[in-house]
Amino acid sequence: MTPFNYYKLGGSLEYQHPTYVVRKADSDLYEGLINGNLCYVLNSRQMGKSSLRVHIMKQLKEQGIKCASVDLTRIGSHLTPSEWYGGFVSELLRGFGLSRKVSFGTWWRQREFLPPKQRLSELIDDVLLIEISGKIIIFIDEVDSILGINFKDDFFAFIRACYNQRADNPEYQRLTFCLLGVATPSNLIADKNRTPFNIGQAIELTGFKPAEVAALARGLEAIVARPKAIIEEVLKWTGGQPFLTQKLCQLICIYQNSFPAHHEEECVKKLVQTQIIENWEAQDEPEHLRTIRxxxxxxxxxxxGRLLGLYQQILHQGQIPADDSPEQTQLRLTGLIVKQEGKLRIYNYIYAEIFNQTWLDKVLINIRPYSQSLNAWVNSNFQDESRLLRGQTLQDARIWAADKGLSDLDRKFIDASQELEKRDVQKRFQAEAEASIILAEANEVLLVANQKAKRRIKIGGGVLAITLVAAMVAGIWANMMVKDTPQWQKNCLCQ
Known part of the structure; x- marks a missing residue:
């Protein structure tokens, strides 16, 4: 195998592929299935779930355990229950090598009077547990491909019932299942009136650790001067994400002359920037980053809206406490976020460089009508109230948010805007009340002044009347005096 095809991008790694990395999940899944536990490996895309299944199945078969794998994408989802269950039964017969002993078409048609799920139950009782001795393990891959069909709750409830059956039928102790896909246990049975899918053992599938990647480093031995130093720099950028780690190793093989000894850090950084991050949408082959987006x-x-709001919190704060809420779980299933030591953080530096604040701002403009205002408010440490919404803008935001799953940050922003509007209304009412009081006081002062003026006018009128009367009396008296005065006195007075 040449260095250029040593690494494999996309698809499952065949058994004993030189780049297969053995992780803790390998031993956890093997032991869980050997002990008869229902196991589920539920994680984001391109984390190595199917490769894990291939390798564990091979190990189990080497121990004499009968295994079969059903990839649900082979059956499809736009089918009637009868068609879908028929496809599942056909895959089981073929997977266990029973298709020659049991004619599927004949067997299925003979039971057309039974509901499809009941026919599957009869296959287990009358065929699998009869024809196969010892342990039986059924791997069901790509379970997320049927999350949208309206009878998927029945199917996963049937799997749970197989485990409940162990109490009544010891033969079911030999049967176990392993579920793999991009989902959560709560996704499998969504009907709130049913018992949730609360059984089984979760297998945690983490990224590659430095102590686990010797197989990857071997592919670089003839390529670079210091393979171990290179692989350490690779893991710093990828965080051990399986697909990205394989891709970056393959890029190093292609650009092998660009990695002189003791310059590994800057050389790997340059390679990541030019071949993965810059113009990432065009360079994302096979597709990985676009799948996350x-x-x-x-x-x-x-x-x-909720996922982006939650991601914005992580982007701003670096990490947040993990509470396994539905929103956090859904964001983790995108692959962008990882849970470590009880905290949620961005999986790796490559994701952080690509899905950065600039990318988030562009996306949120199309999601939130108030993105710029919210970002400015956050950047002010939630202190700049001029950035909060008011009036019609706030009303428009309320209408937009009515049917959206808002993040805590969105809710905090809208709540703060509503509180500010409430305070503004209270201030306006208070101002109006104070103005009313001032106006009432002014009217009262004016009334008193008018009353005083009227009293003064009345008094002034009386004085005037008295004065006029006195003047008139004085005039009359003067005239009388003139009439009674002798003529010689008048003459003297005139002289």
Missing amino acids: DRILQSPENQT
Whole structure:
């Protein structure tokens, strides 16, 4: 195998592929299935779930355990229950090598009077547990491909019932299942009136650790001067994410002359920047980064807002406490976020460089009508109230948010805006009340002044009247005096 095809991008790694990395999940899954536990490996895309299944199945078969794998994408989802269950039964017969002993078409048609799920139950009772001795393990891959069909709750409830059956039928102790896909246990049975899918053992599938990647480093031995130093720098950028780690190792093989000894850090950084981060949408082959983007943006609209809001908190704070809420779980299933030591953080530096604040701002402009205001408010440490919404803008935001699953940050912003509007209204009412009081006081002062003026006018009128009367009396008296005065006195007075 040449260095250029040593690494494999996309698809499952065949058994004993030189780049297969053995992780803790390998031993956890093997032991869980050997002990008869229902196990589920539920994680984001391109984390190595199917490769893990291939390797564990091979190990189990080497121990004499009968295994079969059903990839649900082979059956499809736009089918009637009868068609879908028929496809599942056909895959089981073929997987266990029983298709020659049991003619599927004949067997299925003979039971057309039974509901499809009951026919599957009869296959287990009358065929698998009869024809196969010893342990039987059924791997069901890509379970997320049927989360949208209306009878998926029945199917996963049936799997749970197989475990409940162990109490009544010891033969069911030999049967176990392993579920793999991009989902959560709560996704499997969504009907609130049913018992949730609360059984089984979760297998945690983490990224590659430095102590686990010797197989990857071997592919670089003839390529670079210091393979171990190179692989350490690779893990710093990828965080051990399986697909990205394989891709970066393959890029190093292609650009092998660019990694002189003791310059590993700057050389790997340059390679990441030029071959992965810059113009990332065009260089994303096989597709990986666009899958993460689309899983966020193509969520139902009432989830997209919450996922982006949650991611914004992590982007601003670096990490947040993990509480396993539905929103956090859905964001983790995109692959963008990882849970470590009880905290949620961005999985790796490559994701952080690509899905940065600039990218988030562009996306949020199409999601939130108030993105710029919210960002400015956050950047002010939630202190700049001029950035909060008011009036019609706030009303428009309320209408937009009515059917959206808002993040805590969105809710905090809208609540703060509503509180500010409430205070503004209270201030306006208070101002109006104070103005009313001032106006009432002014009217009272004016009334008193008018009353005083009227009293003064009355008094002034009386004085005037008295004065006029006195003047008139004085005039009359003067005239009388003149009439009674002798003529010689008048003459003297005139002289």
